[in-house]
Amino acid sequence: MLNEKQSIQAICSILAKGGTQLNKPFEADCEIIEWGDKFLLFTIDGFSAEDKFRENDPFILGYNLSVAAISDVLACGGKPLYYSHSLVISKEWDEKFLNEFTKGIKHSLQKFKINFIGGDFGTAEQWSYTAVVLGETDKPLMRSGASEGDLLYLSGSIGAGNFEAMMNIYSDNKLLAPFLNTYKIKLIPRLAESAFIKKYASSCIDTSDGLCHSLIHLANCNQTGFLVENIPYHNIAQKAAKLLRKPVEMLMIAECGEYELLFTVPKKNEAEFLADTEKSFLKFYKIGVLTKDQNFLLKKEKNILDLNHFDISARDFNNVKDYINTLQNLLK
Template sequence: MNVEEKIISLISEQLPRSKKQLNELFESDAEILKKRNGFFLFSVDDFSKEDHFRTTDPHQLGKNLAVATLSDIFASGGTPQYFSHSIGLDPEKWDDSYLVELCRGVAEMLVETGAAFIGGDLGTSEEWHYNGIALGHSDKPLMRKKTAPGELIYMTGNCGTGNLEAALQLFNIENNVTTQFELRHKEARLIHEFATTCIDSSDGIVNALRTISLLNDTGFLIDRLNADPIASAFMAKLKLPEELLFLGECGEYELVFTVKPEDEENFLAEAKSRELYFAKIGTIQQEKKLLVSGSKIYDLSDFNIGGRDFSDPQEYISALTKYLKSHEHNSS
């Protein structure tokens, strides 16, 4: 359990919970509450400079913030219905035109999903922060539990977009690369029909899979990193291992999910008919090892490095790099 997980557990232990709540702590991306007709989904996320989103393009930032907020509803098998936010800003840095463009970006994503904005709050702050709240509905919620050995691990999109965004910001690299987090509402509908578990990659792919493994008392074998090609090229340029895109916790807000082998053929056929793309990246294993296989094999079974454990992001990157080096084995 890393520092963040310990803090969340400590806070949760002090507060009363509803008997109508379906999920226990860490069991789902959104909070799931039973209602008369189906389930109510609730999610809240806070974003600030520690997430390393670039802020030079307010319209792009607004879209990314909305996608990042809504992804928890999709990962829980739901449809977003309502959206709210609280914005903290320095008026001298974020003027009226900046705020308008930011909100236009948020609005584009809400219109795409059919969710309505129901109000929010505004405050001033020396450093920006954005608190996004999403409310949704599901007739059959998806959780992070109920997978089993032999099930197949799939994901939407590519690995590493969020870590690329962070690298561009941390290393102050000026370029025309746009890192847009994709709205996966169409994919989420199909995932809801076939998946046994689902989680978003808000904290990176390895942390998503590590959570699933811990909750289900299993391991995993990843035989395809499915890295974003632009992100891979930047890792090479920075002389950093590509696997950092998998380990880093600046996530890409894709959906990572498991499918039973006997359902794979129907799942892929339906995906093709809807013109949706999914990447198979590995399998759930009985043995409680967390393995990544490629030109080298990495055993991540004791991986427990969190970004909030470091005051300097460069130290975090260095720790991840050293961890990879000490845990690599030749595939032969």
Template structure:
């Protein structure tokens, strides 16, 4: 068990719970509630410098933090309605920077149809941001559990966008990286239309805020299953960056700075119908692989298969992210 999970369980065992709450701890991306006969979902997410989001574009930074906060609501099958935040800005940020940051947040809320209802504000030598979202829940919520052996595993977009963002933060002073990637911008997706379709066919969904591998691991743990994936749809910028940095592309899959896509499972009996409706709606999804028996965690490439059942590295266990990246690369070289 990882330390973060141990601490969450330690704290939660002392907290009073409500009979109106429908989910258990870790069971869903959002907290699911019944309030006066109506379904609600609630989420709170924190961001800081440790999340390795670049700050050169304040609009993109604001967009990504708000999109990340709302993503959990979508992964639970809800629709965001009210949004609040606690914003602590760095004391060196200009008025223009803060205004563009706010415009990025507002851009997400407008696209999602959510209203801003207030929050808290502070100034500090280091920045922090916490987004808090309340959403409507119509019908049954989607959980992290419920995957069944032989289900298909799907993703709403390419793999690695968040890890590319982190790499550009970590390797930004590399002259070749700087020259090559100077104009690159990362905007996390807002998968509202996709989430509406997914909810009609699946009850098992999670966002990839901590990376695709971790998302698969959580679904497997909660469902008592495993997975086998192949032909992964890596983001093109990630493949190029991995080549420039001489790092294995599989780090885009294992890395924990996620792309905030939605990962979900579909029963064999509905896959064809889902694909037809997705095509009619011009929505694109990527099939990654299949749910397998418990204990199986494999990544199949054209030239080799990685057995990931013994992989236990976690970025949060390292004070220096570069040490973490070296250990991930070493694992991939030896497995």
């Protein structure tokens, strides 16, 4: 059976890209098209129950799905302009659930002045959601473009997405009872950060698939390795992982990401970047560097963890807990 990347490669080998498209397959979070004196950004993203977003608060579910879709445009240094979706609701959703879900989407779009332009609707046993976002930029960021020695930065803490997954997968675990209704994760759309970093960044990707997968993808796009340390883990997610006796590194290695921006800054630009960051009142986290050798390494205190074997997908497992146990065993 083909994995996700192999399937996409097979499709792209038949449906060849052309025209004024700038990026190659896997090279950017959006499709980037030359459009007059600017660049048009196009992204389409699908979600379902397998993404492990909690469904106990429909407003937050709608909000988080829309923010997740918008994130691709931000990772390309763009401004989101138009939004469309195809919504297939579960037969279990009632009118109240649907209204709150839609209000969550509306909240994110209004907050950032993005226009909704219509979509499609259906009903099935399980819900699914597909969003289309159009944006523009005068300077597109891609996953490629970085070099050995470029420094790795993050726009925020790591683990919020995998915290959501923990609350979903282990909802019957009594140890997590204090977290289930008390802590509700709302993803943070990094519009200000995106506009700021495109002046300095040599490459960018969002952490939609978790930090580890994003690091590996970024390194592969630039034919480098990486060495990372001092990962800024989400405080509440760390506490939940500890209660479940899961290594904190699971928050960066598992695939339910937090949609932060992971980007590179050339060493020669770092002083100016940091000086302007201080003036902007934005916060970024330096976590490492791209390396010449193509090794994927995480420094933890006095130990070095080899991440080369962690590029595995939950979709390759019949049971998500088998996937979790495999990751946990690799961390031993």
